[in-house]
Amino acid sequence: MKYEWIDEYLMTKPGVIRDLQREWNWIRYKLGSKMFAAICRDDNTNEPYYITMKLEPMQAEALRSEYEDIIPGYYMNKVNWNSVKADGNVPDDLLKNMLDDAYAIVLESFSKKKQAEILASEPIIIDTRCGLHCYNCEYKEPCNCGGCIETNGHPFHGECPVAICCQEKRHMHCGECSTFPCGLLLQYTNDPEQGDNPPGLRIEQCKGWCERSIK
Ligand code: SF4
Ligand code: SF4
Structure with a gap:
């Protein structure tokens, strides 16, 4: 282009x-x-x-x-x-x-x-289904991750159940879901090894995305 x-x-x-x-x-x-x-x-x-x-x-x-x-x-x-x-x-x-x-x-x-x-608000990018950000993700460059939205739910580590679920429900991100935050999302958020830092980051991010998307 x-x-x-x-x-x-x-x-x-x-x-x-x-x-x-x-x-x-x-x-x-x-x-x-x-x-x-x-x-x-x-x-x-x-x-x-x-x-x-x-x-x-x-x-x-x-x-x-x-x-x-x-x-x-x-x-x-x-x-x-x-x-x-x-x-x-x-x-x-x-x-x-x-x-x-x-x-x-x-x-x-x-x-x-x-x-x-x-x-008065900053621009934001909604670039994952779960609430994380690809642009500052430590795995993006080293693992050549294509992003869970771009890849239809298949980031570098394989199929992501959260991304697939969100996509199947036709939500842009989990924050739009009536069962947010569901057990599956909380499991990923609170994972002892790969969970959020700071804790609950993706949950808060999804909430923020929802607030900003109000008509
Ligand atoms: S693992 Fe991939 S899809 Fe997930 S936040 Fe990082 S770059 Fe994005
Ligand atoms: S909050 Fe849970 S049930 Fe809702 S779209 Fe996300 S993963 Fe699926």
Whole structure:
């Protein structure tokens, strides 16, 4: 993809939540539970093919008529969503403006109180099912772990029952589950050798992810 800067750019915005919708293979950028942009990736190569974002309909129509690489939202509502070809000719500055607008549109859809909360909060990444983080995991690099979401529940040590369970229940992470924290999750959390440090880390992280995802 031409636009390698997108993830870093979006993750500097206050309150952004990034996750991976594995079934679609979309990296989603959200405020609360509302998506404002996504990178749509090929299932086989993980190469991005569209960058999708929300835009005001009239602005979108004008842009589509000017740039053939901007099309109505791929697998989205065609009025409010638009997709930019990842290897197209839309200038970087224009794409940045479009992503800024998408962020602003969704931000403004919240109450003033919620907007203030979002603007005061750090971006977060939801990158596991159980509440841990891959980006600071000691096993990621040495064990070449692909991550439990990316690998459909098969991190470096083999099938993870927590990740598989969560995936089968169609939750983004265990915190969304009605039986959270279940015995299985607690067993992993409190494992004498591989458990959380500090204790209960993944449980607290899941709770935090839930709080931040409130509409
Ligand atoms: S073991 Fe793998 S899936 Fe689990 S947190 Fe570490 S990097 Fe992520
Ligand atoms: S909390 Fe337990 S039951 Fe719920 S998704 Fe996670 S592992 Fe499965």
